[in-house]
Amino acid sequence: MNTILRFGEMKAEQFIQGVNNNWIVYSPLPYAKQHSSGIDDLVIINGLNTKEIVDADLDVTIDSQYDYVYSISTDNKLKLSFDKSKHTDKSSVVEALKCVAITYALGNLKPNGNYYKVIVRNSLGEEIHRTTPMTLDKVDKVISTFDDTRDVGTSGFLSYQIVHDYIVE
Structure with a gap:
């Protein structure tokens, strides 16, 4: 069974500035099936050109065909990475994404x-x-x-x- 949640309904816990990218860490997806990022493709971010990756690649240069890359590891926290020029601070990314929906699999x-x-x-x-x-x-x-x-x-x-x-x- 799947459910839909907007980024604006989640708590933005942390904004991180890396060497190549910035990324934002959101609270765990509520009642989500345990994920293993980059492997299961059970999370879909609607309306954005994204790709699922592993946590280790959050600061690796993003392929130009994608606007964002994201990771969800076993803690079920969604980490969304983007080029440093796209969003320079937490409020910018939170405002830009607040209406974007995420579809994900619920656990048992x-x-x-x-x-x-x-x-x-x-x-x-x-x-x-x-x-x-x-x-x-x-x-x-x-x-x-x-x-x-x-x-x-x-x-x-x-x-x-x-x-x-x-x-x-």
């Missing part, structure tokens, strides 16, 4: 008891927080804490998504 999902995760998104749909697994009685505390501590000078609204927690087998 087994419900993790009565545990749930809360995903908090800003008004642009970008994930700003994801909790660890918790019971439903703690979910309302997380939501009320976010509502009570939110900086009121920031425009927009927060949305909360409550999802069952799964163990990927």
